[in-house]
Amino acid sequence: MRSVDRARILLAPVLLGLLALAAWQAAVVVLELRPFVVPSPTAIAGELVEHADLIATASLATARNAFVGLVVGVLVAVAGAALSSGARLIDEASAPLVTAAAVVPIVALAPVLYTMFGAGAQTARVIVAAIVAFVPVYVNTLRGLRTVAPVHRDLLHVYAATRRQAVVAVTLPGALPFFFTGLRVASSLAVISALVAEYFGGPVDGLGKAITSAVSSSSYALAWAYVVGSVLTGLVFYCATSALERGVLGRRP
16 A cells, blocks of 8 residues: 555656646647747757757756855854854844845845856855855754753753753754754755846856846747756755755654
């Protein structure tokens, strides 16, 4: 039954996706939609095959910036959450900054960063990805560090556990699920933010620049093929963080 259930879980979204693609293809053919409105799935698939190397190169460029930004954002978020959970003054002082980082618009931030670090550097894209990834990891990790059941706290007090022992035995294991929740959200947001930042300047690489270039040359099916590349890149990030979560949480006693 377990293998049957797994097959059903895998086949259901695949069948739904195939039905959606068939309906899309039929709508384009029957309604005679022009490519600038929406190209057909077969046309997009043809561009994917023909320009697979270009799409892969652009995807790797975007993924590289998103990965570096994700790592930087996660490290800063974890460190900040640890400080905020241990000192109320730091938490109150940093709350406005975290709120500002959560609402900062990429369309306004990216051009400013390109002016600061130069249009030929990838620094602006990495910083944008790091800021966007920082917020969900910080918020979820901070909540996890503060989520300690009173019975666990009382039990450690009865056993005369030190603060370090309490953190290692209860606080950190309890915060891990919250951390990975924020990490899964941040992984997809890092890819999206790095891609959007490419629209506003910087080196001529990455999926964002490729999409704008294809649209400007009226290669609409190719532009959609690059969109598919961005979706696949985001899925790789999300699946990687989900696998990391299952690997870490599955090994906990």
